Amino acid sequence: MNSFASSRCLLRLSLKYREVPGLCQKGISTHHENTDAKDMPDLTENPYKEPPVRCILCDAHVDYKNIQLLSQFVSPYSGCIYGRRITGLCEKKQREISKAIKKAQQLGFMPVTLKDPLFIKDPNICNIRHPE
Amino acid sequence: MPRYELALILKAMQRPETAAALKRTVEALLERGAIVRNLENLGERMLPYKISKHSIRHSRGGYFLFDFHASPAVITSMLDHLERDIDVVRPTILKHQPPTTEECPGMDQATLALNLKIK
Numbered sequence: 001m002n003s004f005a006s007s008r009c010l011l012r013l014s015l016k017y018r019e020v021p022g023l024c025q026k027g028i029s030t031h032h033e034n035t036d037a038k039d040m041p042d043l044t045e046n047p048y049k050e051p052p053v054r055c056i057l058c059d060a061h062v063d064y065k066n067i068q069l070l071s072q073f074v075s076p077y078s079g080c081i082y083g084r085r086i087t088g089l090c091e092k093k094q095r096e097i098s099k100a101i102k103k104a105q106q107l108g109f110m111p112v113t114l115k116d117p118l119f120i121k122d123p124n125i126c127n128i129r130h131p132e
Numbered sequence: 133m134p135r136y137e138l139a140l141i142l143k144a145m146q147r148p149e150t151a152a153a154l155k156r157t158v159e160a161l162l163e164r165g166a167i168v169r170n171l172e173n174l175g176e177r178m179l180p181y182k183i184s185k186h187s188i189r190h191s192r193g194g195y196f197l198f199d200f201h202a203s204p205a206v207i208t209s210m211l212d213h214l215e216r217d218i219d220v221v222r223p224t225i226l227k228h229q230p231p232t233t234e235e236c237p238g239m240d241q242a243t244l245a246l247n248l249k250i251k
Contacts, residue, residue, distance in 0.1 A: 065174070
């Protein structure tokens with residue numbers, strides 16, 4: 001309530017502010033809130049806060065040499081990298097995986113336009129259903 | 133001195149020739165004042181795609197990993213040396229990435245809500 005800067009701001013106020021006791025229409029208000037009262041809420045951490053949801057790769061080290069892990073996030077038909085809505089990873093790990101895949105592809109460790117045939121039979125961890 | 137990683141792909145050759153090529157590479161590194169920490173053999177496998185280098189189309193290669201400490205000034209000359217070596221298919225020098233000790237914060241409620249919305 002003590003944050004008004006000029007009288008111009010006050011004139012544009014809605015009706016409810018003009019009716020609050022302790023405030024004058026022109027000039028800065030002299031009404032200061034009593035923050036020492038014992039009925040003020042004490043702002044502590046939310047005790048009902050849920051623990052943060054961890055993705056499957058949280059606390060796992062992502063390496064460009066580990067192409068079996070990287071191939072799990074790649075389409076078996078086109079070799080394109082799945083987005084976060086499909087992989088279900090957190091922002092940090094999705095970026096790490098993408099960067100590692102691009103690095104592995106450039107260095108000659110991982111194929112680009114397809115998924116390595118050795119890893120096609122690997123269990124599907126992404127949220128995508130392939131037609132049989 | 134910073135730590136580097138040399139991911140080397142050599143031509144598919146017989147054992148004595150591969151040994152000679154690796155020895156040449158290590159000597160070149162030591163000549164430039166590098167300290168070779170470790171040399172790993174990741175095996176000989178099919179290349180993920182055919183690579184044309186030094187007028188040969190390669191489909192198989194030997195993968196090797198060199199862990200070394202060197203001055204940053206040495207890297208360009210090292211890469212130049214490796215590019216000229218006819219037994220080397222693909223040389224790459226990267227900075228060594230240690231496994232991060234930082235804890236992953238996890239997904240917050242806003243991202244989860246967005247994911248549910250997309251589904």
